[in-house]
Amino acid sequence: MLLKDFIRLGTERLEPLYPTSEARNIILMLCEDRIGTKSYTHLVEPERTIDDKSLELLEEDLGRLSSGEPIQYVTGSADFFGFKFKVTRDVLIPRPETELLCQEAIKIGSRKQRMRQAYGNSKPVRILDLCTGSGCIAWTMALSIPGAEVIATDISEKAIMVAMEQDFAALLKEKGALAPRFMIADVLGDDSQFDLGKFDLVLSNPPYIMESQKSQMRVNVLGFEPQVALFVPDEDPLLFYRAVSRWARNLLAPEGWGFVEINELLGPETRKVFSEAGFHDCEIVKDYNEKNRFIVFSR
Secondary structure, eight states: OBHHHHHHHHHHHHTTTSOHHHHHHHHHHHHHHHHOOOTTHHHHOTTOBOOHHHHHHHHHHHHHHHTTOOHHHHHTEEEETTEEEEOOTTSOOOOHHHHHHHHHHHHHHHHHHHHHHHTTOOOOOEEEEESOTTSHHHHHHHHHSTTOEEEEEESOHHHHHHHHTOOOHHHHHHHTOOOOEEEEOOTTSOGGGOOOOOEEEEEEOOOOEEGGGGGGSOHHHHTTSOGGGTEEOTTOTTHHHHHHHHHHHHHEEEEEEEEEEOOGGGHHHHHHHHHHTTOEEEEEEEOTTSOEEEEEEEO
């Protein structure tokens, strides 16, 4: 089969689930991952064919995609902050919006590190990532602030295994960075059992979608991503933020900063949780679409 024909037919097959442009991009991503083509290969090589063996595998993948399974689970990887992460159905797929949280946290963490170095202080910047999932935040911080000590927790043993198995050995060596340390822990549980010391940054992207919002969500999220990492009860949608604020109150160092991703519908309410917990400079930060995306606070 011609590559251009597979792209056309694959796009048509996914159109009941996605807008045409998105369906087409998914097929192009699939082809790039499976047979090494680029988004423009079918244009510059209109006679490019797909061999029978590769076509059979692509058809199997297309069947999974047409059932609503996200492309990231089909290929087993997701791009985040310029890095490629392993993902399975045991973890959420990293979202571009979360990159903004990392970007702002890296600015503060890097500034702290430079100041310490300027004064001859060899103490590493310490970062805690709660509800780490795939480890995308933890690894991004570790790779972006070489020398930082990053500890990350999650309640799911399977998620922790995925996070630990991320393959950044070459980048760690190149950047002189330290791999994060991953631990199983329930953020809703008692943090006093962990003798973790104090942290300069506390970060978290906890579950925050209310059960009542399920009807607004696509099948590729509802049917495949781990719901325990997504949803909170309508009657107590801020329970994870109260827990994060408790951990931060106990573990955040003086002049430390916290960043938490939030439900865009509950910005003021979430900010109030941290201001009432005694934190300063509690602000709502919007994303590129002008939606409430995360809360920043300081000690």
